[in-house]
Amino acid sequence: MTDTFAASGADPRLYNHDLAPTSAANRTWTWRSFAALxxxxxACVPTYMLASGLIASGLSPMQSILLVFLGNLIVxxxxxxxxxxxxKYGVPFPVLLRSSFGxxxxxxxxxxxxLVACGWFGINTWIGGSAIYTGLNIVSGNAFAxxxxxxxxxxxxxxxxxxxxxxxxxxFIRNGTESIRWLETxxxxxxxxxxxxxxxxxxxxxHGFGAMLTQRSAFEAGxxxxxxxxxxxxxxxxxxxxxxxxxxxxxxxxxxxxxxxxDQIVGQSIGLPVPxxxxxxxxxxxxxxxxxxxxxxxxxxxxxxGHLGGFGxxxxxxxxxxxxxxxxxxxxxxxxxxxxxxxxxxxxxxxRGGYITAGIGIAIFxxxxxxxxxxxxxxWLVGYSALLGPIAGIMIADYYLVxxxxxxxxxxxxxxxxxxxxxxxxxxGLFALAVGVAPNLPGFLHSxxxxxxxxxxxxxxxxxxxxxxxxxxxxxxxxLNLGSxxx
Numbered sequence: 161m162t163d164t165f166a167a168s169g170a171d172p173r174l175y176n177h178d179l180a181p182t183s184a185a186n187r188t189w190t191w192r193s194f195a196a197l198x199x200x201x202x203a204c205v206p207t208y209m210l211a212s213g214l215i216a217s218g219l220s221p222m223q224s225i226l227l228v229f230l231g232n233l234i235v236x237x238x239x240x241x242x243x244x245x246x247x248k249y250g251v252p253f254p255v256l257l258r259s260s261f262g263x264x265x266x267x268x269x270x271x272x273x274x275l276v277a278c279g280w281f282g283i284n285t286w287i288g289g290s291a292i293y294t295g296l297n298i299v300s301g302n303a304f305a306x307x308x309x310x311x312x313x314x315x316x317x318x319x320x321x322x323x324x325x326x327x328x329x330x331x332f333i334r335n336g337t338e339s340i341r342w343l344e345t346x347x348x349x350x351x352x353x354x355x356x357x358x359x360x361x362x363x364x365x366x367h368g369f370g371a372m373l374t375q376r377s378a379f380e381a382g383x384x385x386x387x388x389x390x391x392x393x394x395x396x397x398x399x400x401x402x403x404x405x406x407x408x409x410x411x412x413x414x415x416x417x418x419x420x421x422x423d424q425i426v427g428q429s430i431g432l433p434v435p436x437x438x439x440x441x442x443x444x445x446x447x448x449x450x451x452x453x454x455x456x457x458x459x460x461x462x463x464x465x466g467h468l469g470g471f472g473x474x475x476x477x478x479x480x481x482x483x484x485x486x487x488x489x490x491x492x493x494x495x496x497x498x499x500x501x502x503x504x505x506x507x508x509x510x511x512r513g514g515y516i517t518a519g520i521g522i523a524i525f526x527x528x529x530x531x532x533x534x535x536x537x538x539x540w541l542v543g544y545s546a547l548l549g550p551i552a553g554i555m556i557a558d559y560y561l562v563x564x565x566x567x568x569x570x571x572x573x574x575x576x577x578x579x580x581x582x583x584x585x586x587x588x589g590l591f592a593l594a595v596g597v598a599p600n601l602p603g604f605l606h607s608x609x610x611x612x613x614x615x616x617x618x619x620x621x622x623x624x625x626x627x628x629x630x631x632x633x634x635x636x637x638x639x640l641n642l643g644s645x646x647x
Contacts, residue, residue: 194427231400
């Protein structure tokens with residue numbers, strides 16, 4: 161982006177170099193870049209463990225893997241739609257939000273997305289730090305084991321390992337999105353090869369994949385739980401969609417660098433649904449094999465590396481560190497960096513936004529968010545999808561149905577432009593957001609035990625939080641804009 165755009169009337173309260181439309185010279189991402197981006201994000205510890213929560217809920221392994229694939233096939237649709245916005249106009253997510261929420265309202269909506277990313281950043285950084293901690297104990301004979309500290313709930317060595325891995329992210333934050341692109345491009349083939357190698361190791365040492373893969377569903381006829389099958393399926397599908405609900409909003413932060421619409425469509429379609437199902441299958445198959453090899457199921461890759469011992473454990477832990485770093489930088493640093501920059505562009509650059517993200521990632525004590533599979537899937541994934549679904553619905557409805565894919569780019573950077581709304585707030589967008597969130601709120605409060613009980617209908621609605629919020633907000637937003645002549 162050149163200074164000509166800034167000089168043409170862009171308000172410094174809404175503009176800086178990082179938020180400006182991408183120049184032709186910086187549109188360097190091909191379909192291979194997007195496929196590598198997704199493989200780098202998919203090949204992560206949370207994906208490997210994703211099916212474990214579904215199996216714990218009573219689904220069979222094959223049902224769980226199929227749900228992972230279906231959920232990601234569904235979320236690919238809004239991913240491509242929001243990706244198309246970024247490719248056409250070359251601006252990041254918080255800038256695109258200004259057309260549907262107003263320049264002030266966009267700051268609120270983008271901040272909601274940023275805080276979710278900070279949570280994920282903390283979780284993945286904790287996983288990476290745990291890998292370092294496990295490796296140190298393997299080579300030192302558990303010399304770093306110790307009692308948990310008060311308040312923190314972990315020992316000093318665990319906390320220092322967490323900080324060490326946290327510090328590794330600062331290099332890429334300082335060097336921006338292009339450094340992240342080459343990280344993903346170089347890492348993707350390594351992660352695929354190592355995933356296949358792990359699958360081969362499990363098959364060879366267990367002489368097959370064990371009995372877990374043939375485990376039957378807990379909801380079969382005669383089990384007494386048949387009536388719970390479809391509610392469980394729907395809640396689990398919502399959780400699978402929620403897994404990448406954040407990227408369904410801000411994938412435009414990457415597609416703004418795409419050479420063409422075809423590149424972002426082909427690359428994302430190749431890189432998301434099938435690799436997600438594949439890595440979930442690897443998680444289930446290897447865990448099933450660990451029952452034969454070690455006498456118990458070991459879901460967590462870091463724990464598995466600890467059981468391997470020796471050089472194999474060190475290699476496994478290095479791979480865990482690599483895959484965790486790639487997903488964290490792409491999925492959980494880029495978006496909040498832009499979102500925080502959008503709050504005060506003249507003072508917060510992309511890099512400073514990244515540092516803010518890193519700071520919040522420490523403050524949330526992420527290890528406490530990983531206490532159980534139930535809390536992980538339903539309170540976290542479903543909970544935040546209740547908020548992000550409506551935002552995605554409004555954003556897509558505004559761009560494709562209300563404005564018919566036509567935006568006045570210069571006005572996105574003005575408080576007195578077409579998208580100014582009322583005092584910088586698009587009240588129609590905010591109202592549609594509130595209505596989309598409202599039906600899911602009672603069920604969310606009940607799921608996290610903030611209220612003792614709610615009418616059963618609200619628990620049922622909450623199991624489909626992303627879908628309910630997305631469609632309700634999108635439909636309402638379109639109706640509110642009928643005859644408005646929005647541009």
